[in-house]
Amino acid sequence: MSPFLIHRVLSGSVLGKLKSAEKLRDGTLLVETNDETQSEALLKMTNIQDTPIKVEPHKTLNTCRGVISCYDLMYITADEIAKEMASQGVISCRRLQRKQTGEMVNTTSVVLTFAWDRLPEKVYVGYEVCTVRPYIPSPIRCFKCNRHGHTANSCKAKPTCPKCAGDMYDGEPCNGPPKCINCEGCLPVYTRECPRLQEEKKITEIKVIEKVSYADARKKYREKVSPTFSRSYAAVTTIKRCSVSCQTDPWIEKAKNAKEKAKSIEKKLTNSIGARKMSKYLPPAS
Numbered sequence: 001m002s003p004f005l006i007h008r009v010l011s012g013s014v015l016g017k018l019k020s021a022e023k024l025r026d027g028t029l030l031v032e033t034n035d036e037t038q039s040e041a042l043l044k045m046t047n048i049q050d051t052p053i054k055v056e057p058h059k060t061l062n063t064c065r066g067v068i069s070c071y072d073l074m075y076i077t078a079d080e081i082a083k084e085m086a087s088q089g090v091i092s093c094r095r096l097q098r099k100q101t102g103e104m105v106n107t108t109s110v111v112l113t114f115a116w117d118r119l120p121e122k123v124y125v126g127y128e129v130c131t132v133r134p135y136i137p138s139p140i141r142c143f144k145c146n147r148h149g150h151t152a153n154s155c156k157a158k159p160t161c162p163k164c165a166g167d168m169y170d171g172e173p174c175n176g177p178p179k180c181i182n183c184e185g186c187l188p189v190y191t192r193e194c195p196r197l198q199e200e201k202k203i204t205e206i207k208v209i210e211k212v213s214y215a216d217a218r219k220k221y222r223e224k225v226s227p228t229f230s231r232s233y234a235a236v237t238t239i240k241r242c243s244v245s246c247q248t249d250p251w252i253e254k255a256k257n258a259k260e261k262a263k264s265i266e267k268k269l270t271n272s273i274g275a276r277k278m279s280k281y282l283p284p285a286s
C-alpha cells in the first residue's frame with residue numbers, strides 16, 4: 001500500500017496529528033497516538049480506501065509487569081491474587097518459581113501485569129504495602145539457531161546444535177566437544193556462565209525499562225559499552241535524521257519518550273505490500 005496514502009489517511013481530519021508511526025519487520029504499522037480519543041478513533045477504522053485493515057491495541061506496549069515479594073502470598077493462588085488486586089489495575093498474576101534439588105518450587109514472589117504502561121511504586125496486598133520492582137524476563141534464545149533476541153517461529157537461520165554449535169541433524173545424538181555459538185566458548189550455549197548471556201540480560205533490562213524494541217535496546221547497550229562507536233554512530237544518525245526531518249510532518253517523527261508508547265496501537269494492514277525498506281525512511285509530507 002502506498003505510504004503516501006497511509007500518511008494522508010492517518011494524518012487526516014478524523015485523527016489529527018499522530019505522535020509517531022513506524023513500520024515493523026512483520027509489515028504491520030505501529031502507531032503511537034497522543035490521547036485516548038485518537039486511540040479510539042483509530043481502533044474504529046476498518047479500511048484505508050478500498051483496502052480492509054485490522055487495528056488492535058499493541059499487546060505489550062500498553063501494559064507493564066512488576067514483581068512483588070510477600071511471604072503472606074505464598075499460599076494464595078495466582079488467580080486469587082489477580083482477582084483481589086484487580087481494582088489496582090492488575091490484569092494477571094503469575095507465581096515465580098525456582099529450582100531446588102532438581103524440582104521447581106514456589107517462591108514468595110509473583111509477577112503482576114498492570115493494565116497501564118507505568119509501574120506503580122507500591123501496591124496494597126490487603127492491609128500490607130508492597131514495593132513493586134520492574135520484571136526483567138530471562139533473555140530470549142532461539143531454540144533453532146541458538147542465537148539471542150528472537151524465537152524459533154520467526155527464525156530463518158539454519159538449525160544448530162545447542163551443545164556443540166555444529167549443524168543440527170534431527171534425532172542424532174551429539175558427541176561433539178562443547179562449544180557455544182554465541183561466545184565461541186568451550187561450554188554449551190545454555191550454560192549460565194556465557195558472557196553473551198550476561199550481555200543479553202543487560203539488553204533485556206534496557207528493553208523493559210525503556211520500552212524499546214530489542215534492536216533498539218541492543219543499539220543502546222552497545223553505545224553504552226563502546227563510546228567510540230557511539231560517537232561516530234550518533235554523528236551518522238544526526239545527519240540522516242536531519243535530512244529526513246526537513247521534509248516530514250512532525251507527527252510522524254519518532255517519539256523521544258519511549259514510555260509514551262502506552263497509547264500506541266498497532267495497526268495491522270492486511271494487504272500491506274509496501275517495500276520493506278520504506279520503514280527506514282519517513283514518508284514526505286503530502
Ligand SMILES: [Zn+2]
Pocket residue numbers: 142143144145146147150151152155156157
Ligand atoms: Zn534463530
Ligand SMILES: [Zn+2]
Pocket residue numbers: 161162163164165166174175176
Ligand atoms: Zn552437537
Ligand SMILES: [Zn+2]
Pocket residue numbers: 180181182183184185188189194195196197
Ligand atoms: Zn556462550
